[in-house]
Amino acid sequence: MNGSSFNVAIIGAGPAGIFSARELINNGVSVVLFNRDIKPGGLAEYGIYPDKIKMKEGLRKQFASILELPELAYYGNVSIGSNGDFKIEDIRNMGFDAILVTTGAQGTKWLNLKGEKLTGVFHAKDIVYYFNKLPPFSTRDLAIGRNVVIIGVGNVMMDVARYLIHDRHVNTVTAFARRGPAEVKFTRKEFEYIGSNFDLDAYKSELDRVSSNMVEIGQDPLQSLSFIMDALQNNAETKSKTKFRLKFLSSPRCILGDENDKVVGIEMEENLLVLESGKTIAKGLGNRKVVECDIVIFAIGDSVDPGFGLPIQNNEFVKNSNPRFPVDDISYECFDPIKNAPMEDIFLAGWARNASNGLVGIARKDGINASQAILRFLSTKEGHARNCCLEVDQAIRTTVPNFVTKEDVINLENEEKRIASAMGLEYFKFLTNAEMLYAIKQKKIIQS
Numbered sequence: 001m002n003g004s005s006f007n008v009a010i011i012g013a014g015p016a017g018i019f020s021a022r023e024l025i026n027n028g029v030s031v032v033l034f035n036r037d038i039k040p041g042g043l044a045e046y047g048i049y050p051d052k053i054k055m056k057e058g059l060r061k062q063f064a065s066i067l068e069l070p071e072l073a074y075y076g077n078v079s080i081g082s083n084g085d086f087k088i089e090d091i092r093n094m095g096f097d098a099i100l101v102t103t104g105a106q107g108t109k110w111l112n113l114k115g116e117k118l119t120g121v122f123h124a125k126d127i128v129y130y131f132n133k134l135p136p137f138s139t140r141d142l143a144i145g146r147n148v149v150i151i152g153v154g155n156v157m158m159d160v161a162r163y164l165i166h167d168r169h170v171n172t173v174t175a176f177a178r179r180g181p182a183e184v185k186f187t188r189k190e191f192e193y194i195g196s197n198f199d200l201d202a203y204k205s206e207l208d209r210v211s212s213n214m215v216e217i218g219q220d221p222l223q224s225l226s227f228i229m230d231a232l233q234n235n236a237e238t239k240s241k242t243k244f245r246l247k248f249l250s251s252p253r254c255i256l257g258d259e260n261d262k263v264v265g266i267e268m269e270e271n272l273l274v275l276e277s278g279k280t281i282a283k284g285l286g287n288r289k290v291v292e293c294d295i296v297i298f299a300i301g302d303s304v305d306p307g308f309g310l311p312i313q314n315n316e317f318v319k320n321s322n323p324r325f326p327v328d329d330i331s332y333e334c335f336d337p338i339k340n341a342p343m344e345d346i347f348l349a350g351w352a353r354n355a356s357n358g359l360v361g362i363a364r365k366d367g368i369n370a371s372q373a374i375l376r377f378l379s380t381k382e383g384h385a386r387n388c389c390l391e392v393d394q395a396i397r398t399t400v401p402n403f404v405t406k407e408d409v410i411n412l413e414n415e416e417k418r419i420a421s422a423m424g425l426e427y428f429k430f431l432t433n434a435e436m437l438y439a440i441k442q443k444k445i446i447q448s
């Protein structure tokens, strides 16, 4: 690594962290990239639906070419945070000129309803990480029943529904929206994967039920219908008989369990759409009805990790609302509300800055913008901190014996490809960290 440049620590090797590393390196900065997972990629590896193989492979190649840069040191299987291998203060004390936090949205958002702890209640990430094989979720016993309710109508809901329909062949999947058909957040492309299982008659009668309210606030129910009808032109094939339904103007109020604390239903309150300051709001009407089901999944987005060690407000790390280095009018800077001052060397990007917001392209742009903010910050510094890379390396070797380097990642991915090809699979992933570390160790023995 370059001994005379600025040193920046990036925490989190998802798309935001990796693309920001490239931007910093292209501008003469040396980067140390810490990552909780053994493999880089974040949700590009463990969120994006497994059979989007081309997209995932394309991203892996881009990530690999960035990781190869000599100005970048990668430490995988190293967790930062209050309960991590190092606290954020430890990283600060290592002597970096700046720290960029790109840890994504690792916290879980709940609605604090009665019954959320019952057996059969999940968060979308439990399901997504399971089918994308992220340890330790990959080896959990994911007991899925026959009739599933999902709260939320975005693309993550669609990915979860797709898995339940095509891999689990459940009887019904019913997704509930707080607002109406015009406010669904999923894209046509994601709908196409489950279109063959869509209960169009149920949708039409649901649209009938809510159309007068839509018209009252200036929405056109026919536009919503044609969005669905267009998407139905291009359905993916299915062998599953699952019925997939969409329900609107309904908010969950309470999850009901049996004597064994297993989910048997969910109580939903009916809503009315109203316009407030130009925004479409759902207002509860007070009347409730019970929907029978044995599984409830919340696909309502995530929050940042409350245990990371940075100040949090409203599920987000606190940003400096009066940024010193704004980019596109956005603040990438962390703020300490207790001291009422910016944390001058700590920056945020990607889903760590704006939880559960946007696709990989957005996270990449956010990482690049945050790097621009950091470069402007560095240009205000007189000289730079000492080259801390050797000390960092020593601290990691002492504290985290099972850390993983970029060479280890290449070896691991090659081994997974070799196994996939030997087994005639499209892809293969080890299910546990122990298996991954064992494969890496074996490779080292062979190479030595």
Ligand SMILES: Cc1cc2nc3c(=O)[nH]c(=O)nc-3n(C[C@H](O)[C@H](O)[C@H](O)COP(=O)(O)OP(=O)(O)OC[C@H]3O[C@@H](n4cnc5c(N)ncnc54)[C@H](O)[C@@H]3O)c2cc1C
Pocket: 011, 012, 013, 014, 015, 016, 017, 034, 035, 036, 037, 039, 040, 041, 042, 043, 044, 047, 048, 049, 052, 078, 079, 080, 081, 084, 102, 103, 104, 105, 106, 128, 156, 159, 308, 349, 350, 351, 352, 357, 358, 359, 360, 361, 363
């Ligand atoms: C179910 C699902 C499906 C999606 N499908 C698509 C799609 O099809 N196409 C698309 O473009 N986008 C998709 N996205 C969105 C995309 O994955 C995100 O935009 C992107 O991954 C966000 O990048 P990020 O770097 O901000 O965070 P993440 O990808 O979450 O990366 C965070 C990284 O930080 C690391 N980390 C976390 N905590 C710590 C810690 N304490 N210490 C050290 N490291 C830590 C993690 O190991 C991880 O590597 C999907 C998202 C989800 C949830």
